[in-house]
Amino acid sequence: MWRVTQGRLQRASYHHGDLANALTRAATELARHGGPEAVVLREAARQVGVSATAAYRHFTGHGDLIRDVKQRCQAALAEHMRAELAAGVPASDPHTEAVRHLRALGLGYIRFALAEPGLFRTAFCHTDSVPHEKEMDRSESPAYAILADALDEMMRLGMIDEDRRPYCETVAWATAHGLATLFVDGPLADVPVADREAAIVRTLDAIIEGICRPAPIA
Amino acid sequence: MWRVTQGRLQRASYHHGDLANALTRAATELARHGGPEAVVLREAARQVGVSATAAYRHFTGHGDLIRDVKQRCQAALAEHMRAELAAGVPASDPHTEAVRHLRALGLGYIRFALAEPGLFRTAFCHTDSVPHEKEMDRSESPAYAILADALDEMMRLGMIDEDRRPYCETVAWATAHGLATLFVDGPLADVPVADREAAIVRTLDAIIEGICRPAPIA
DNA sequence: TGTACATCAGTGAACGCGCGTTCACTGATGTAC
DNA sequence: TGTACATCAGTGAACGCGCGTTCACTGATGTAC
Numbered sequence: 001m002w003r004v005t006q007g008r009l010q011r012a013s014y015h016h017g018d019l020a021n022a023l024t025r026a027a028t029e030l031a032r033h034g035g036p037e038a039v040v041l042r043e044a045a046r047q048v049g050v051s052a053t054a055a056y057r058h059f060t061g062h063g064d065l066i067r068d069v070k071q072r073c074q075a076a077l078a079e080h081m082r083a084e085l086a087a088g089v090p091a092s093d094p095h096t097e098a099v100r101h102l103r104a105l106g107l108g109y110i111r112f113a114l115a116e117p118g119l120f121r122t123a124f125c126h127t128d129s130v131p132h133e134k135e136m137d138r139s140e141s142p143a144y145a146i147l148a149d150a151l152d153e154m155m156r157l158g159m160i161d162e163d164r165r166p167y168c169e170t171v172a173w174a175t176a177h178g179l180a181t182l183f184v185d186g187p188l189a190d191v192p193v194a195d196r197e198a199a200i201v202r203t204l205d206a207i208i209e210g211i212c213r214p215a216p217i218a
Numbered sequence: 219m220w221r222v223t224q225g226r227l228q229r230a231s232y233h234h235g236d237l238a239n240a241l242t243r244a245a246t247e248l249a250r251h252g253g254p255e256a257v258v259l260r261e262a263a264r265q266v267g268v269s270a271t272a273a274y275r276h277f278t279g280h281g282d283l284i285r286d287v288k289q290r291c292q293a294a295l296a297e298h299m300r301a302e303l304a305a306g307v308p309a310s311d312p313h314t315e316a317v318r319h320l321r322a323l324g325l326g327y328i329r330f331a332l333a334e335p336g337l338f339r340t341a342f343c344h345t346d347s348v349p350h351e352k353e354m355d356r357s358e359s360p361a362y363a364i365l366a367d368a369l370d371e372m373m374r375l376g377m378i379d380e381d382r383r384p385y386c387e388t389v390a391w392a393t394a395h396g397l398a399t400l401f402v403d404g405p406l407a408d409v410p411v412a413d414r415e416a417a418i419v420r421t422l423d424a425i426i427e428g429i430c431r432p433a434p435i436a
Numbered sequence: 437t438g439t440a441c442a443t444c445a446g447t448g449a450a451c452g453c454g455c456g457t458t459c460a461c462t463g464a465t466g467t468a469c
Numbered sequence: 470t471g472t473a474c475a476t477c478a479g480t481g482a483a484c485g486c487g488c489g490t491t492c493a494c495t496g497a498t499g500t501a502c
Contacts, residue, residue, distance in 0.1 A: 013464080015463090015464065015465080015477085015478055015479070016478080016479080019478080019479090035344070040454085040455070040456090041455085041456065041457090042454080042455065042456075043455095050479080050480095051479070051480055051481070052455095052456085052457085053457085053458085053459095053479080053480070053481080054478070054479055054480080056457080056458090057477080057478055057479075058478095061456075061457075062455090062456060062457090121344075124399075124403070124404050124405070126253070126339075126403055138405055164420075166416070166420070167413075167416055167417040167420040167421070168420075168424075170397075170400075170406070170417040170420070170421060171417075171420060171421045171424045171425075173396070173400065174393055174396035174397040174400055174417075174421055175392055175393050175396055175421075175425070176396065177396035177399065177400055177404075178391070178392035178393055178394065178395035178396025178397070178398075178399070179388075179392040179396070180396075181342075181395060181396070181399055182388075182391065182392055182395055185342070185344060186342050186395070187342070187356055188388070195385075198384070198385055199385040199388040199389075199392075202382075202384070202385040202386075202388070202389060203385070203388060203389045203392055203393075205428075206386075206389045206425065206428030206429055207389075207393070207424065207425065207428050208428070209427065209428045210423075210424030210425050210426070210427045210428030210429075211424055211428075231497080233444085233445055233446070233496090233497065233498080234445080234446080237445080237446090258487085258488070258489090259488085259489065259490095260487080260488065260489075268446080268447095269446070269447055269448070270488095270489085270490085271446080271447070271448080271490085271491085271492095272445070272446055272447080274490080274491090275444080275445055275446075276445090279489075279490075280488090280489060280490090
C-alpha cells in the first residue's frame with residue numbers, strides 16, 4: 001500500500017484501502033498529545049497524507065470523527081483498568097479478592113488518566129450530544145461490568161448490605177473520576193508526586209470502607 | 219454614565235469609567251451560558267457596547283480576561299458552598315455538627331455544579347498555566363478553609379484518627395468533584411433526577427463514613 | 437482663571453490564521469455483456 | 470477475453486467564518502504654569 005520513492009513515503013495506490021481507520025488512528029494520536037481540542041480533521045488528513053476532503057468519504061464531518069476518537073479513548077481506559085486488574089495476584093480469600101478488584105479498577109482508572117491525560121480528557125470531553133442517536137450505554141462498557149460484578153460479589157459475601165447496594169457503582173466511579181480530573185486537569189495538578197500517591201491510596205481506602213461498612217452514624 | 223437616546227441605551231460619556239469590571243462581568247455571563255469556550259473577548263466587548271480594541275487597555279489579551287472570569291467562577295462556587303452551610307440548622311451535638319458541615323459543603327459543591335454548569339466548567343477549565351505567575355493557592359479559598367476546619371474538628375472529637383487525618387481534604391474534594399463532573403458534563407448527565415439525587419446522598423454518606431471510621435479491613 | 441500639553445481611554449479598519457466544509461473534478465475499480 | 474460504463478474514493482482550489490490582535494487615530498481628562 002505504501003512505497004518509498006526518492007526517499008519519501010508515498011502511497012502506492014490512489015486508493016488508500018483503510019482510510020477511515022487511518023484517520024481515526026491519526027486523530028486519536030492528536031488527542032493523545034493535545035486533548036480533544038487537538039482533534040482537527042484537516043490535521044488528521046495531513047498526517048495520513050491525504051486531502052482533507054477525502055475524510056468526507058468516510059465521516060459525515062468533524063463531529064463524526066471525534067465521536068469515534070472519543071469511543072477509542074473510552075475503550076483504552078477500560079482496557080487499562082482490565083489490565084491493572086489482571087496484573088495483580090488473585091487472593092484466595094473471596095473478601096480480599098473482591099476488595100482487590102475494587103481497588104485495581106480505581107487505580108487503573110487513575111493511572112490511565114495520569115499516563116494518558118490527552119486520551120483521558122478526550123474520553124470525557126464535551127460533545128454536542130445527538131439526542132436521537134443513542135449514547136453508548138455505560139452497562140456496555142466492560143469496565144463498568146467488572147465494577148458491578150465486584151460489588152455484587154461483595155453483597156453476596158455480606159460486605160455490603162442489600163439496601164445499601166444501589167448506586168455503589170456511582171460512588172466508586174465518582175471518587176476515581178474526581179481524583180483523576182483534579183490531578184490531571186485541575187487544581188491539584190501541581191502537587192508533588194509523593195503527596196499525590198498518598199492521596200490516591202488514602203482516597204481509595206476511604207471509599208472502599210465507605211462502601212463496605214454498615215452505617216453506625218446518625 | 220448611561221442614558222437613553224432614541225430608545226437606545228448609549229454611553230453618555232466617551233470614557234466608560236469601569237470597563238475592566240464591565241468586561242469581566244459580561245465575559246462571566248458568557249461563561250454562564252456557554253462555558254469557557256463561550257468566553258470570547260470580542261463578544262464581551264460587544265455586550266458592553268465597546269470596541270474590541272478597548273479591552274486591550276485593561277487586559278493584556280484574551281488569556282488575561284479568562285483568568286479573571288475563572289477566578290470569579292471559583293469564588294461563586296465557594297460562596298455557594300458557604301451559603302449552603304449557612305442555610306442549615308446548626309446541631310447542638312458537636313459530632314453531628316461536624317458531619318453537617320462536611321455534608322453541606324459537598325452538597326453545595328454539587329448543587330452549584332448542577333445549577334450553574336457553565337460557571338462550574340469554567341472554574342475548572344484548562345488554561346495554559348503561566349509557570350512564573352503563581353496559581354491561586356487553594357488554601358486561600360474560603361471553602362477549602364471551612365473544609366479543613368471541619369476535618370480538624372472531627373479529629374479533635376476523635377472521629378478521625380490522627381494518622382488518617384492527612385489528605386482527607388482531597389478525599390472529600392475528589393468525591394464531590396467527581397460526582398459533579400459526571401453529572402454535569404459527563405456520562406451520567408442523562409440519568410433521571412430521582413436517581414441522581416439518590417446517588418448524591420448515597421455518595422456523600424459513603425465518603426463521610428469512609429473518612430470517619432477507623433479501618434478494620436485488611 | 438485660562439491655556440498648553442502630556443496622558444489616558446476610547447475608535448474603526450484591517451490582518452492573518454486555521455478551521456470546517458463545499459465544489460467540480462479525475463483516477464481507479466468492478467461488473468454486465 | 471475485451472470492452473463500455475457506473476460507481477467508488479480520491480484531488481485541489483476556494484469559501485466563509487469568527488477569532489485574537491495590531492495599527493494609526495481621536496476624543497476626553499487632568500495637571501503645570
